[in-house]
Amino acid sequence: MAAKKGSSHDIRKVTIDNLPETVENFHILLKTKLGLEGDLVVQYQDPEFDNELCNLSSISELPKEKATLKVYTKTFTTYNTDSTLDTASLSSSLEEGTSGGQTRQLPQPFVIPAFSFDVELKLKQGNEAYHRDGSLLDISKDMKSDILEKLAEAMYVHNPYPTRDEYDCVAQALINKHPCLKEPGSVNGWYCWKFSLKFKMGNFRQRLRVAGCPELKVNTRTSSQTGSKKLKRAKKSEVNFLPGFPEGKTQHDLDIERSVLVSEMKKRKVDWRQIDEMMYNTFSLRRKEIVEDEPLVAQVKERWPALFSERQVKCIFVVVLLFIFVLNFACTPQAEFARLTSVDLKGSLFAGLDQYLERFLELYKTKSGIAGLTRLIKCLDDDSSTQRKRTVLLLGLPHFLKEDPSHIFKTVEPTDIEDMFTKGMKVGIVMVKEEDFIDVLVVLEEAVILSNLRDVPSAISMLMGLLFALNIDYPKELKYTFEVIQKVLMNIGGRQCSSLVHGLRNRLLRKTM
Template identity: 75%
Template sequence: MKTKLGLEGDLVVQYQDPDFDNELCTLSSMSELPKDKATLKVYTKACESKHKDSTLYTASLSSSSLKRGPCGRQSRQLPHTFVIPAFSFDVQYVLRQGNEAYHKDGTLLNISKYMKSNILEKLAEAIYSRNPYPGREVYDHVAQALINKHPCLKEPGSVHGWYCWKFSLKFKMGNFRQKLRVAGCTELRLNSHSSGRPGPKTLKRARKSEVNFLPNFPEGKAQSDLDMDRSTMVIKIEKRKLDSKQIGEMMNVTFPLRRKEIVEEKTLVAQVKERWPALFAERQIEAEFARLTTFDLKGSLFSGLDQHLQRFLELFKVKSGTVGLTRLTRLLDDDSSTCKKRSALLLGLPHYLKEDPLCLFKTVEATDKEDVWTDGMNVGIVMVKEGEDITDVSVVLEEAVILSDLKDLPSAVAMLMGLLFALNIDYPKELKYTFEVIQKVLMNIGGGQCSSLVHGLRNRLLRKSM
C-alpha cells in the first residue's frame, strides 16, 4: 500500500467488519478481511495521533471521534508541536509589543511577576489536560515552544533561552496539582503524601505512562449510578445475541468506577472477571488500553516489532553463545515469515536481557491438565503444543488462564500488556527489563525515561552497523 499510494511512515489500516455492523476495526491479519468485498481505510501515524477515539469499543480511528475521555479530560498525548494557549488580554497585548521590539532590534521583554504567573498558569492547564505527571522532556518541549512563539521572553545569558522557564513551569505544575488535589481530584488526592493513606508507596502516579489512570466520575453520575450500569451490562453480556457496540459504550461510561475498584481496592483478577466479564474480550482489552494510554494496543506493538525486527535479530546472532538465542535464530532458517520473526524477537528478549524466559513463556503438551500449565505462573503466556504444532496460545494471570484461543504469540503478548495495564498489575521483578523494552522501546510508550540498560539497548538498535 505504501508503494501503490506513495506514502511514507507508519500506516494504520482499518476494515469494515461485517460481524460488528460494518464498524471500522484495525486490521492485523489479511485473514480477517471479508471474502467477498473489503472496504479499507488507511491512516498515517500522524493522523492517528490526532483522530484516535479512545472511547469507541473498537478503539478505531474516526474523524468524528469524541474529544474527551470518560473523565472529562482530553485523552491524548502531548502533541508533537505544542500549541501555546492564549493568555489574558493584557498579557497578549504586552507580548505582541514585545515580539515586535525583539524582531526590530533584539530587545528582550522585562516581564512582571503577575505576567509570568499568568503565562505559567495557562501552560500548566494545557499540559495537565493531557498528562497530569509530565516527564522532563515535556517541560523542555513546552518551554521551547513558548520561546519560539514569543522570542521576547528569552532569558539573557541562557544558552537556549528557556532554561529557567522550564524549572518555573515544573514548580507551577506542582502548585497546580495541589490546587486540584484540594478541590477533590481523585487521582491527585490518592497520590498526596499528606493524605494519611499509604498511597505514595503502594499506588503512586500512573507508573506505565497512563493518561487516564484514575479519572473522576462523570458529572451528574454517582457511584451507585455507575454500579447500576455495570449490573445492566453483566445481564446484557449473558444474552445469546450480544450487542457489542452497546457493550462498548457502557464499558466507556463505567470506566471511572472500574478504575476505582481496580486501583484503590486492588481487586484480584478473578474478582474483576466476575464483576466485569466484558473486560476480558480481545476487543474490550484493546479499547481499555486506548482509554488508559490513547495508544492502539496491537498497532503500537506490531509496528515496533517490525521497526526493530532486523536489528534485534542481528544482535541475537552476535550473542551466539546464548543457547536459547542460537536455537531461535536457527528456527528462522526454516520459516522466516513475519509472524515467526516477531515471535522469535519476543521469545529471545529475556535471553538477551539475561532474564529467565521460563518465567514468562511456557510450552506444554495438549494432554497436560490446565493446573499444570498455570502452576506457579502469576504473569505469563502458555503455548499448547500438539505434535510439532502450536494449537493454542493463552494468557495466564494469578495462576489462571484469563484469555485463550489466541492466534499467535505476538497477539498474546499484546493482550498480556493490555491486561497488565487494565488490571494495574506490576511487571514481575524477575522480568522488569523485558517488559520495559516491550513498553518503552517496542510500543514507544513512556520511552523518554528508561533504565540505563534499556537506554543502552535502544542506542544499539538505532546504530546502522554493529
C-alpha cells in the same frame, strides 16, 4: 458501489480494473471509491502463510487471481471526561510522536501559548528591546504569575505530571520565543523559570484536586494516612487514565448497569451489542475501582467478566474483487486498551513487529554466544513464515536484552496440571505443545486468564491489553523486555525511554530508515 447503512458493518461493493503501482496510490484509490478519510490499514490473506493476515507493503504481494483484503481506518469513539462523544484519528505510523490522539508526553518542540493581551504587548516590546540592545524585561509578580499559569494549563492538557525533562523543554521553549525573559544570573537563562513552573504546576494540580478532578483527587492525602503514599498516575502513556463519571450519572447508577452486565454475561446467548454499550458506559467506574482499590485480578474478573472475553469478530461481505471489512472490537482487552490509550492494540504491535522484524533477526544472529537465541533462530530453518518470525522475535527478546525469559515464557505438556505450572507466575505466557503449539495461555497472578489463543504474538498483545486495563506494573525482572514491546514495537510513550532501549531503537532505525 453499494453500501449497507444503519449497521455496525459498512459493507461496500467495489470494482478496480487496473491496480496502481504503489500502495500509497492504492490507499488513495480506496479512499476515493469508498469515501474514507484518515490513514488506512490494508491487510491481505497470504495463501503462502495459511491465509494469515499480513500488512500490505507492496502491490506485488497481492495474489494474482483474487485478493481478500481487510481494510479499515483507524478511527474510533473515545471516552471523554465531559461525557461527550468524539472521534480520535489513529495512525499506524511508528514515526516518533505519531501514535495518534492525545499523548502523555508534551509535544516537542513545545508550543508556548498566547498570554493575556497586556502581557503579550509587554513581551513584544521587551523582545524588540532585547534584539536592539540586549536589555532584559523587568517583569512584575503578577505578570510572572500570569505567564506561569498559562504554561501550567497548556502542560496539563498533555500530562498532569510532567517529567524533569519536560519542565526543561517548556522553560527552554519560553526563553527561545521570548528572549527578553532570560534570567541575568543564569547560565542558560531559564533555570529559575523551570523551578517556578514546577511550583505553579503543583498549585494548579491542587486547585483541580479540590475541584474534584478524579485523576488528581485519587492522590489526595488524608489525616489518617501515615508514611509515604504510592502516587497513582498514568505510567504507560494512558490517555484516559481515570476519567470522571458521565454527566448525569452517579456511582450507584453505574453499579446498577454493571450488575445488569454481569447478568447478561451469564446468559447462554449473550447480546454482545448491549455488552459493548454497557462496557463503554461503565468505563469510568471500572477505572475508579481498578486504580483506587487495586483489586486482585480474580476480583476484577468476577465484577467485570466481559473485560476478559474473547469473541470472534464476524463480518458479512460482498465479493467482486475485494472484501472490505470494518473492524468491530468487542469488549475484550483490545477495546479497553483503545479506551485507555487511543491506540489499536493488535494493529500497533503487529505493525511494529513487521517493521523491525528483519532487523531484529539480524541482531539476534550476531549474538551467537546466547544459546537461547541460537535455538530460536534455528527454528526458522524449518518454517520461515512471517508468523514464525514474529514469534521468534518476541521469544528471543528477553534473551537479547539479557533478562531471564523464564519470568514470562513457559512451555508445558497438555497433560500438565494447571495449578502446578502457574504456581509463582505473576505475569506470563504459557505455551502448551506436543510437536507444535496447540494452545497459548495468558497467566496473571498464578491463574489462567485467557486461553485458546492462536499464537504467541496474539497472546502478547492480549497480555499487554490486560496489563494496561488492570493497571498492573511490568515485572521488574523484565522491565526492558516490556519497555521494548511498549515503546519500540507499539510506539506508545516512545519519546521517553531508558538509555538501553534508546540505543537499541537507534540500531534498528539505522537499517530500516
